[in-house]
Each structure stands twice: as structure tokens, then as C-alpha cells.
Amino acid sequence: MKLTCDFCYRMCEIEEGSRGYCGIRECREGEIITVHYGYLLAAAVDPIEKKPMYHFCPGDKTLSAALFGCNYTCSFCQNHDISQRTSPLFPASRKQLRGECTSPRQLVSRMDECGVSIMSYTYSDPVVWQDYMLDTARLVHEQGGLNCMVTNGSFSAQSLERVLPLIDGINIDVKGDEQFYQTYCKAELSPVLRAVEACARRPGTVLEVTTLLIEGIHTLEEVRAMGQLLFNAGVQVWHLSRFFPHYRMEDRRSTSEAYLDEAIEVAGECRIPYVYGGNSTNPEHSITRCPTCGTQVITRRGYYVRVQRELQHSMLMNMCTGCGERIYGKFR
Numbered sequence: 534m535k536l537t538c539d540f541c542y543r544m545c546e547i548e549e550g551s552r553g554y555c556g557i558r559e560c561r562e563g564e565i566i567t568v569h570y571g572y573l574l575a576a577a578v579d580p581i582e583k584k585p586m587y588h589f590c591p592g593d594k595t596l597s598a599a600l601f602g603c604n605y606t607c608s609f610c611q612n613h614d615i616s617q618r619t620s621p622l623f624p625a626s627r628k629q630l631r632g633e634c635t636s637p638r639q640l641v642s643r644m645d646e647c648g649v650s651i652m653s654y655t656y657s658d659p660v661v662w663q664d665y666m667l668d669t670a671r672l673v674h675e676q677g678g679l680n681c682m683v684t685n686g687s688f689s690a691q692s693l694e695r696v697l698p699l700i701d702g703i704n705i706d707v708k709g710d711e712q713f714y715q716t717y718c719k720a721e722l723s724p725v726l727r728a729v730e731a732c733a734r735r736p737g738t739v740l741e742v743t744t745l746l747i748e749g750i751h752t753l754e755e756v757r758a759m760g761q762l763l764f765n766a767g768v769q770v771w772h773l774s775r776f777f778p779h780y781r782m783e784d785r786r787s788t789s790e791a792y793l794d795e796a797i798e799v800a801g802e803c804r805i806p807y808v809y810g811g812n813s814t815n816p817e818h819s820i821t822r823c824p825t826c827g828t829q830v831i832t833r834r835g836y837y838v839r840v841q842r843e844l845q846h847s848m849l850m851n852m853c854t855g856c857g858e859r860i861y862g863k864f865r
């Protein structure tokens with residue numbers, strides 16, 4: 534008998550003793566389990582800006598946690614050592630995992646020790662270890678904290694419904710058009726767009742989208758088409774991030790600052806109110822301006838963040854003092 538995993542859009546049907554596409558979910562003794570549940574590969578304090586999240590509690594720190602695994606096989610993966618099945622770390626079985634299992638309660642207790650109130654699920658893709666993420670996220674909410682998820686957005690309809698009520702801030706990668714997903718990720722764009730639309734519609738969820746801009750692959754016309762798609766989906770924050778050679782794309786050159794500038798200009802024409810450049814040395818690309826009057830409300834240098842002092846009070850109410858326009862996001 535086969536059981537169905539509904540963690541992502543692939544909806545794998547798994548036989549006893551086998552695993553799904555991601556290699557992380559296994560059918561064992563009549564149930565599907567996450568083989569490395571609780572075996573943390575990373576738990577470190579980061580600025581929330583590193584996710585990147587620019588409109589979700591700017592200037593705050595977060596405890597970032599990751600287990601192994603992903604359901605994509607992107608040839609440009611920046612974290613392939615902890616996400617890909619080809620990694621020597623790939624856990625063939627629970628017995629082969631080194632280290633101690635960390636329960637969700639133990640992980641949440643570290644938030645107090647680290648002095649943070651945001652837990653982030655990141656680095657690999659939490660979609661494939663969402664049982665551990667949700668068990669943790671419930672406890673985080675119980676103690677008044679916030680949850681942030683960084684993901685490829687490849688939810689199934691069922692998992693999207695399950696996950697979203699517990700996630701306060703989410704960054705979804707939109708990597709390219711359908712052809713790009715098929716060629717470089719062996720995946721599909723449509724489930725990602727469904728997730729983006731659902732997050733954009735959901736009151737109280739802060740959504741930001743990231744695209745790794747690969748010069749020579751993503752043309753400016755494609756950037757424009759993506760921008761229009763994202764605008765129609767209700768996206769307000771879009772990070773275009775420079776590509777650097779990595780993993781199976783080591784032979785490609787880095788995306789230049791000049792190309793990033795051009796892409797940001799094109800993206801700005803798509804009416805998305807907040808467009809940022811990532812992996813860039815240009816501080817202009819990380820400034821938050823009021824989309825209506827242009828008042829500079831947040832400046833960033835690296836991960837150092839400054840919310841304009843005179844605007845702090847009104848920012849708590851998501852308002853620009855320059856014109857009263859609503860600034861998207863969660864500020865505190």
C-alpha cells in the first residue's frame with residue numbers, strides 16, 4: 534500500500550520502506566515520517582535583514598534554524614551542502630545522523646538565551662521538514678514570538694492551508710519563468726505563484742519575494758514579465774539579488790552591478806512599490822522610501838539598519854510622516 538505525502542505540490546505516493554522525491558520523507562511502519570526530524574544542521578542568530586526580510590521588524594535579530602533537505606535540485610543552489618541529495622551529509626537513515634536530536638521545545642528555549650523573539654526556518658527548504666517547523670512555530674506563538682519562513686514556496690494546497698496561520702513573515706523565491714523552473718530546478722512555477730497569491734492576500738502575513746538574478750539567463754524582458762506577474766499577484770516587496778558562481782553553475786560569471794541596476798529600473802516600472810537589490814555594494818539598493826512621496830524611511834548599510842527617528846512613532850502605525858501613506862510591513 535502507498536501513502537501520499539502532502540508536504541509539497543509533488544504529492545508523492547510512497548511505498549513502505551521508500552522515500553519521496555526529496556529523499557527526506559519516508560514511509561515507515563504505516564506512516565510517513567521526516568527521517569531527520571529534530572537533527573539541526575544550523576541554529577544561529579542572524580539579522581532579520583539577512584533572510585532577506587526588509588519590512589518585517591527591521592533591525593531585529595532572529596534565531597535561524599535548519600534541518601537537511603529540499604524538494605528542488607537547482608543547479609545554482611547557494612546552500613547545496615545542506616539541501617541537496619548529492620551532499621555527503623544526505624541522511625541515508627536516522628542512525629547515520631550525528632549529534633543530538635533537538636526537540637521543538639529545546640529549540641524554542643534557545644530564543645530566550647539568545648534574546649530574540651523571532652524564529653526563522655531557513656537555509657534549506659522548510660517545506661520538506663514542515664512537521665518540525667510547525668511543532669516549533671506553535672510553541673513560538675504560545676510564548677508571544679513570531680515565525681519567519683524562507684522557502685521556494687512549493688506547497689501543496691493542503692500544506693499551504695496548514696502552514697500559513699503559523700507564519701508571520703515569509704520570503705518566497707520566485708526563480709524565473711516556467712521554462713526556467715523546468716530547466717534549472719526540475720520544478721514548476723504554478724504552485725509557487727499560488728503560494729505567493731495566498732500570502733499576499735492573507736491579512737497579517739508579511740510577504741517578500743526574492744529572485745536570484747542570473748545575467749545571461751534572466752533577460753530584462755523576463756524581469757519585466759516576472760514583475761508584472763508579481764504585481765498582479767499582489768506582491769509589494771521584491772528583492773533582486775546578484776548571482777555569484779556556485780555549485781553546478783561555477784562556470785558562469787557573476788551578475789554585474791550594472792546589470793542589477795538595469796533590472797531594478799525595469800522592475801520599478803512594474804509598479805511594485807518596494808524593489809531592492811541584494812548582494813550589492815550600492816547602498817541605494819537597500820533604502821526603503823515611501824512609494825508616494827519618496828521620504829526615506831529606513832536606511833541600511835550591510836545589516837545595520839536605521840529607521841528615521843522622527844518616523845519611528847508613525848512607522849509603528851505603518852504610516853509615512855511625509856504624506857500619511859501606508860508603509861507595507863510589520864514594524865515595532
Ligand code: SF4
Nearest residue numbers: 538541544545553555
Ligand atoms: S515533501 Fe514533497 S517531494 Fe518530499 S515526499 Fe513529500 S511530496 Fe514528495
